[in-house]
Amino acid sequence: MERSKQTRAPIYEALENFRRNRVVPFDVPGHKHGRGNPELVQLLGERCVSIDVNSMKPLDNLCHPVSVIKEAEELAADAFGADHAFLMVGGTTSAVQSMILSCCKKGDKIIMPRNVHRSAINALVLCGAKPIYVNPDVDQKLGIALGMKREDVIRAMEQNPDAVAVLVNNPTYYGICSDLRAIVKAAHDKGMLVLADEAHGTHFYFGKDLPVSAMAAGADIASVSMHKSGGSLTQSSFLLTGKGVHPGHIRQIINLTQTTSGSYLLLSSLDISRRNLALRGEESFRAVTALAEYARDEINKIGDYYAFGREMINGDSIYDFDPTKLSIHTLDIGLAGIEVYDILRDEYDIQIEFGDLGNILAYLSIGDRIREVERLVTALADLKRRYKKDKTGMLSQEYIAPKVVMTPQDSFYAAKESLPLEETAGRVCSEFVMCYPPGIPVLAPGEEITDEIINYIVYAKEKGCSMTGPEDERIQRLNVLKNCEVKEYGNVVF
């Protein structure tokens, strides 16, 4: 990374120039620097609406960058150690989808852990590729899915030598990393590409003593949620590519689904945030790690909570752990994670990232201060004092290994019928069901519904998880395939 160049922010600078020139807008957007929508100006402020502008020569065009966006991409590529970087405005969802669509077509096989974000399986619905799932390892006490074991990934590769790519979470929502370097080596030996979902890994590129980033590990394409740990505006993201990936092809794929009116608020936020991380990221993330370590110590002192950290590392399915992640196991106070999540919000005015059956995750970032961490820790102490109860009968298992019957695309578009949830056991689901967040499907299109899954859905709903995916918004009914015999389509789950 060339530090002196990283002080530039070409999109931001072009916008500043544009503003100073007081250009008269006879183009879209129609609010014309906010004048046509005073209430919007009151909400967002003059500065914000004045840079909500359209693509034009001095500001470049996201679909075909030739000037300032191109420069911003080059600076981002340099900052992230990538060959090429693409500015994304449709969230990391669009980055993950573009990454998969760029290397898979109908019928191609792609190896991935089953605890992927829904956006990855969505891409398979769109392109018709066939997932070869690797069951992630599971921590029995915490109930969470971990990374993939090396031997499981390698076995999947050996049994599917025709697979075109392997997708890896780097890290998972809980901050757990698989052995990315080993997976990259094995995949490249077999001529497969490695795609990394780094929705939760932006800081790996800038901090010291953090898990390896996808580009450093030699992965081919990575989707990086700049708006999560990177500090840019919601929905803005980067797609990174390594050596040997043709940027022109990736651009074409992105342009299949990405808006032609990319927001300059999002683009400039990517530009400024990249500059900030390149110049100050190392120091900032050192502070975030210190804050998370402090919080872990204090929370573990309360007793009955378990804020887990690097002691989990096992050399394989927890090859590395992101120390900025603050996940807390809550079952020993007799409350599901989702219940603690709700109590913290409703009674203590503390909003955390998510709660699942046995854990909560508090997201720490460059915007956090010690005083808010003190509030969280103190609230957890008070919550335990008031609510602690026996934990008998509490479910903990977050991950259920799927039975895959059909590809996501075939099942999504097949003839289907709607059945009450409790009558669906043994049938093949044609839609997604997941708790959101974290957005990892418990059922994806083409998977068999089992009693265990139905119990999970009923229990999670009862505990207050926000379930999404199905057509029926109350999740009382599910769409299942008509006339489909349940038969696994081969060696698909490892």
Place this chain on the structure above:
Amino acid sequence: MEMWFSDIHTDGVKLSIRIEEQLFSSQSQVQRIDVLESRDFGKILVVDGDLMLTERDEFIYHEMITHVPMAVHPDVKEVLVMGGGDGGVVRELIKYDTIEQIDVVEPDPLLVEVCRKYIPEIANSLTDSRVNIYHEDGLRFIRSKGDAYDLIIIDSPNPFGAGEGLFTKEFYGNCYNALHEDGIMINQNESPFYTEEAFQCQRMHKRILETFPICRVYQAHIPSYPSGHWLFGFASKKYHPLNDLDKVGWKLRGIHTRYYEPRLHAGVFALPVYVEALLRDVENIE
């Protein structure tokens, strides 16, 4: 030359005081601290641009936050003061020789230093042998305490700054836990007059109601504070602020005050109708 300090009360209201001299100004780890000299209010302590106390009227606040619980609880030995680095509350507390221990949790050491230098009449109380000063975060301090105090006084300036944590349910819950079974907690409860503060008033009252069995609000008139009309919260596990008031006992202690008086005590819990309505609004939810 004219120099004026303006304390912003709302977006549209401010109190301006003519300043003779700026005695001190510095940024600590926690906050910006200024000390100003004025003709009408004497020395003024300003933190992050907000007026904290003036020499002229601080006695009202400090007497009312201290003597009300002291006249109710029959045997206060261990007291915790959250905030209070200016020493005002402690100055009132050390008038009681029955108190054995006063813990003061003031996150900012500079604040204590500045107050001792510029307002020693108030802050020299902190040198009393019964006083222990802890320079740490209030929430962190309280988490580890259980069944330790007879009285907790929350002397924290405002619910929007560095002291925000001391206005939260988790804090009140941990205070409950830190008190003996007959303990009392007093908090400054903001002004009920301006919309934003009135809302904070309600929130505080609601959170304390959810935590303590006895919760009453009382008032005082503090000229330099927004609207001049100020509230305090009396939260207690056992003693009632009026039924358990020992007027004679307090009088016999011979403590000198300029605002507090047991006869006044009985009156300050009688609130204006609009304030009653404001509080009842959140009480009814229960």
